[in-house]
Amino acid sequence: MTIESTNPATGTVVDTFEDDSGADRDERIERAAETFPEWRTTPIERRQQLLAAAGEVLRENSEEYATLMTEEMGKPIDQSRSEVEKCAWVCDYYAEHAAEFLADEPVAGEPDAETKVVYQPLGPILAIMPWNFPFWQVFRFAAPNLTAGNVGVLKHASNVPGCARAIEDVFREAGYPDGAFSSLLIDSDEIDAVLEDDRIAGVTLTGSDGAGRAVAETAGNELTKTVLELGGSDPFVVLDDAPMEKTVETAVQARLINNGQSCIAAKRFIVHTDVYDEFLDRFVDEMDAQVVGDPMDEKTDIGPQAREDLMDDLHEQVEETIDRGGDLELGGEPMDRDGAYYPPTVITDPLEDSPADQEEVFGPVATVFEVSDEERAIEKANDTRFGLGASVWTADLDRGERVARRFESGLAFVNELVKSDPRLPFGGVKDSGYGRELARAGIREFVNAKTIWVQHEAGEETEMVE
Template identity: 45%
Template structure:
């Protein structure tokens, strides 16, 4: 059993800090504190909950200049993007605070002369959250805020390499005067964390992770009749039809593929281009990708930093090498640079087919796999030929046709003439191996609620 983890700066390879892991008795104290806090928090009116989250939004904004560098040091995100992540988190928190009363209001369906009926969204208990490192604050708050707004407690099992961000978030909740322990950190051995699902005080688990980890936690939750919500990544198609605005599509495709060094669940991982514009699209895409400034993430002019881990870089490079061996053509990048850190250059592959690793697997790094489609029908076929189904981006001048095509794309979201994005006003989630359930909007708020009916007969 591990007693500590070491946080490594992915830009330099140097040690940042060491964090102790909880043992069984220490973990029990965290769970007990969360459950005790939930018992009082659930009785708070919606207005008092909203006030607490407004304080949290204020604190996130006030601590932006401390939180952003921490994100950069721990996982390599460029400092400008790290600051933008903090800003986005504050907007998320404030949106829920401002809309909470409406989102949790009772519904009163008309049942005619059979009396009156009311439907309420009531809290369930303490929810376990297993979160990834690619957006150390956003991923956590995207899950925790709606769950806690609904009156539940939240226990965070964050990724090993972003423990500093986890504890910084915990301090923000404490500064916002949330009940002590309502937002808890359960950094412990995997077996101990998984074992929490057997605890009657834990009512469910929300997971953003890989397929294997998500399936394992969902199976354990199911064994104990507990709710699970899974977001397990994707291989999102970015479809460019022949009538699309080429300049806009190329600019969006480059950003959608290489932002956060390609380490985004809803990144454009399979770029599917109609044959008549393929040559022009590829030429412009490579030109723009070649101009990406990548390097020191603390430099405000850097757009793409290192990958989060050297091991992750090795995995992505292996996918590239195996795909090239299978016939893909490398047009840009594809070589591990010399020197310290987990840097990997923007990489572009063409002549990609379904069976190649950069297409068949999720590529969680700065690698663009460009595929050719004969027409719109073929593009939809290629897009659906995947085990994943998180989101998609579709580029065309024909908006009516786009709506018809979008309904046939097997993903949880389709963005027409825009890159995939997450926003508190709309749900995010997938189908197939990308998982199930929805986060954000009123859907995320109600995922871990008791939808209670009260029917009063005359």
Template identity: 45%
Template sequence: MAIQTINPYNNKEVKSFEEFSAETVEQKIAQADQTYQVWKSVPVKERSKLLMNVASILRERKEELAKLITLEMGKLIAQSEAEIDMCASVYEYYAQNAATFLEDKLIEVKDGKAFVRYTPIGIILAVEPWNYPFNQVARVAAPNIMAGNVIMVKHASNVPQCAQAIEEIFRQAGAKEGIYTNLFLSSQKIAKIAEDSRIVGMSLTGSEKAGSSLAEAAGKNLKKSVLELGGSDPFIVLEDADLDKAVQNAVKGRFGNMGQACTSSKRIIVVEEVADKFLEKFKEKLTGLKIGDPMERDTQVGPLSSEEAAKKIEEQVNETVKAGAKVVLGGKRIAREGAFFEPTILTDIKPGMVAYHEEIFGPVASFYKVKDEKEAIALANDSTFGLGGSVFSQNIDRAIEVASQIETGMIFINEHAASRPDLPFGGTKRSGYGRELSELGIEEFVNKKLIRISDK
């Protein structure tokens, strides 16, 4: 099986790689295991030097790496550069804070002493997506490498050059072979690798289907897993919100990365008192955007990640409209080569429609007008997903009260959902389990070992 770079701007193949053989995979697992036996004993301060080197190289090579992202999955070049900066900040964050995070945690006991010590557990297999090809990897690699584990990454098949570049950066930064390993493999091979006793933990960011498959493989082999899956994030605007601020955030939150983010603001829920005014402003912001080459800095609408992705969104929109929804803006493919789809707003969406229940992973906003705050909360929670969300109100106490009732792993008040190194990231319901980033992210794949000292 060939693993290909296909430029979504023109749907032309750029480069291909051969899938690793079973023998090559075995050699790489053996090397990772051998390296782990040494790496687990390296002091945290020494590990941090490696991650700081990685961050430095990312910043030095930002222009080159950003172009690679844009070439392989179509992200606007300025957003690709921003991703590299964010990625570097994740490595820096864990390099600077892991020693504190991994300190022994004392337990108050009536007699003697007790504490929890965090120790590494081995090889972590990560299955990562194409939408943030550098940053998604950093979120699992940085905390685990600092914890003393080693990482093997099966990256998305449409970003092989990004996958290869990350491994090369670790080598350039001074990492011994086996600390970070790239695997050119098909998804079908993951279940077999999960059976290997040297693989002790598994992490996946991706679709519900992929998450279910990995969770099955991990569970069958009694291995810890972390899943960050899809989302259909509610973006609630109450009548006392700063409307201009809310509109600005809705545009960025839904159409950044061409809507290809798990935490994208997919369901715009606005109380009826301000709904029409909000929709008018929202549509105005999205009208007349420049469509073109994502490598050009004045382009505002680029392609989706692949022709397959564009076709799927077209089908979802068509099915929703056929069922009775209305198109306020866009709604169709753009008549040009490449994986393009118009920025779209849908209204009059009802239960039973595709857009009501499914995640639309692209530039399509589902707009809902609701009677009041109570109805907004009920609609927000009427989803199988539970990743992130937003609440807009100038009354912070009220916003917090609403946020506390939303069934998601994350809620942002007066801003769209976003990822930061110091904030825990993860969801509930069918959006997955476990957390990435912050102190919580480094605790997922460590042995929290109790050490008890008797005074008797």
């Protein structure tokens, strides 16, 4: 069977690929399992060198990879270029810091024993990745985990098969051994068979909470370690002393980045009543000023939604929210043009049980809530089953940090949009998942933190070595 890659801006086929048969799937997993013993014993300095080389491959082919992303899922070309550069950055980061993060840690214990914690890789790790950041999501997983000594098996989203194969080529060109990183072009209904394979030592998924529950259930039956990053409905809290010009400018960017299709995009704008009218007027004007068009055009701010069916789902959420009492301030209808284009949309005062209030709205749709005071703003921000990111805007940074500490989220920002950074742990709480990616915490998710106890002769004290 063939897999078609379709350009959501035009509906034309970008490329076709043969999917992996059951035999192909098994062969790739077996190759990963056979590669692991040698790869895990490769000195970490060599693994870091190869990761740095992968970063160089990304930079050398940036325009090719950026164009591929834009053609397959529709993000504006400039954002695709930035995504390639961010992938190279995460390679640079772990190429510099991985050995430090995984170094043996002496631990004080008995005076006549040497005790330490060592960090050892687990084996083949399955990564189930989404289409919205088709390079970044994969490299966010691969850079730390391959450098820790694991091998990677990728099951990418079905609408970005070209990106999946291109990423496999990046590691090959960088000099990684065959089997260190491989991609499976398989249907989603085959994932359980991979999860149940005893050669798979761990699984990480970025996707919907429904997909996360299904994967966690199957992996749990196998006692396989999981990390889940499951999206969110991030609040963007505007307090009465917010610096309005910067707040509105960032609010638009935070909602519309990646055509509005980001798990950490600001989705619920919670605004203090004293500045509500000013914020709403300026926000609607700025949203309306964004250029919707061909994602290959440098002047475009918003491209198409990644698939026609995703746009249809988004529109259903908008229609139901409005039917149940929300006020439409801007947009609200698919655009009358070829491609899966949905305009910037603003809804005010949605009912508490409406889709735009309770569900993740994955597209350029913002909901705006008016609240009477800071306490009510915090309550509304936390009134969601999700808990990925949150931000607060205020002229008083102490006040901002106090509010940020009260958000029920894995990430909390003051006077900045929510974003991922290789230097900081990334992940959520509640229905946004568990586990962490990036930084020191991320590279230690899929390793065995093993205690080593070396007993010396009685009375022989040991010297702890840093």
